Amino acid sequence: MxxxxxxxxxxxxxxxxxxxxxxxxxxxxxxxxxxxxxxxxxxxxxxxxxxxxxxxxxxxxxxxxxxxxxxxxxxxxxxxAAQLERARAELAAWGQGRRGTLTIGAFSSAISGLLPAALTELAKTHPAIDIAVIEAEPPDLFTRLDAGEIDVAVAVDFAEAPPFTDRRYVRTDLLTDILDIALPATHRLAHRPQVPLRELAADPWIVGDPRSCCGAVTRSVCAAGGFTPEIRHAVNDWQSLASLVEAGAGVALIPRLVQPFHRPGLALRPVEGQPPTRHVFAAVRTGAENDPVLRATLTHLTTAALASESSATTRGAGTSNPLGGSSDGAGT
Structure with a gap:
């Protein structure tokens, strides 16, 4: 050639x-x-x-x-690619980010647990920005980020997400989300303040799609606990999953980011020992991190994540009622 x-x-x-x-x-x-x-x-x-x-x-x-x-x-x-993003960010900064559009892609738990607080504050600081939210998970989430269809990606670190060293993205760590055991209130272990994961090896499980972040996390947590769960039901919606647990259809892991549920027949208990967790982060294309709107968005997401993590810690300390309640109303 x-x-x-x-x-x-x-x-x-x-x-x-x-x-x-x-x-x-x-x-x-x-x-x-x-x-x-x-x-x-x-x-x-x-x-x-x-x-x-x-x-x-x-x-x-x-x-x-x-x-x-x-x-x-x-x-x-x-x-x-990074230099082109820097050029776009500098052009946006020229107008101080007062007008424009912003599209955030996020997994469902982040949409319910983080975005409302972050978007409320962003609307105060940048009222003229048109904001759109798209529910997506890796790898589709980052395909859309690469294509410019979204500006900020909020994701969980798991096999389908890009590695930490991927130079195409600038990452912002948001929170470490703890997963609790969800049991029917009548379950034999519902009275325990903490539940050994291994003692649920023979129970039917309710788990999300293996390609989803929480479906993948649940499977890996059970594997680390020394067993492969018998997956009786495959459900990706957290409210639906909680309804099935409450009805006695099985047990599940539910992240604190989507709690509380306020269901009298549901008991949420911390896992005994080291709690299972998932790492939540936000990412923008390399070079775009200085865009004023994206910078403000990441700041508000970080603040919302800190508040959520603090609230989740309080909830996790108060699960003693077999019906899933506590003195501060947490865990239901």
Whole structure:
């Protein structure tokens, strides 16, 4: 392949396709994430290869893998993407972020447990900003962030989320969310102030989709406890899950971020020993962290998370009533 001159230009959409392939690992998954056909992605990458004058892909069995030259290009692609975000942030700062739009993508628990307080404060400081919220989880959440469909992603660290070292994002740690055991009030262990997880190994469990953050966390927590749960019901909505537990259909883990439920037939108990947790964070595209609206949004999310964590600690200390109540009303 001939080397091109030093004045070559690069189509940023093709560069985005290369970055997505690096993340997804296959043309099919890349095409799905970008809402294109595998053929269209291949054509974009072939065109980028011609633009650069270097091979970017090589065959590996029935698939493809990135060449060494492609890895070099990706290092520069991350820098280019971050610089474009900085330019956008500086332009937004020119108007002090007083007008514009903001789209936040978040998993369901964060929408109910963090966003109301954060958005209330953001509306006070930036009243002219049009705000939209989209419910999503990794990997779709970060595909949308990469594509510019959302500006801030609120997520849980689990297998589907990008690694902490991913240079494409600037992360803000929000909180460590503790998960409690949810039992029917008539359960044999409902009177315990704390419940050993292993003693629930023979119980039927109510668990979310394995691709969801809490479905994945519950499975890993049970595995760490030395057993594989018998999953009787697959439910992603927390209110529905709590209703099933209350009805005696099984036991579950429920994060404090979505508590309390105020259900007389539901007992929420801390796990004995080290409590299971999930780490919640917010992310923006690298280079966008100085955008005034995004900066304010992250500040308000952090404040809301601190308040939620403090409230959750208080609730966790007050679970003694077999019916799931406590002296301060927590845990129901």
């Amino acid at each position: 001939e080397q091109v001159s030093g004045t070559f230009t690069i189509d940023l959409r093709r560069l985005a396709a290369l970055r997505e392939l690096d993340r997804r690992g296959s043309l099919a998954k890349t095409a799905e994430a970008m809402h294109l056909t595998p053929s269209a992605v291949s054509q974009q990458l072939a065109a980028l290869s011609r633009e650069l004058g270097v091979p970017l892909l090589e065959r590996k069995g029935r698939g493809v893998r990135l060449t060494g030259q492609a890895r070099v290009v990706l290092q520069h692609a991350d820098v280019i």
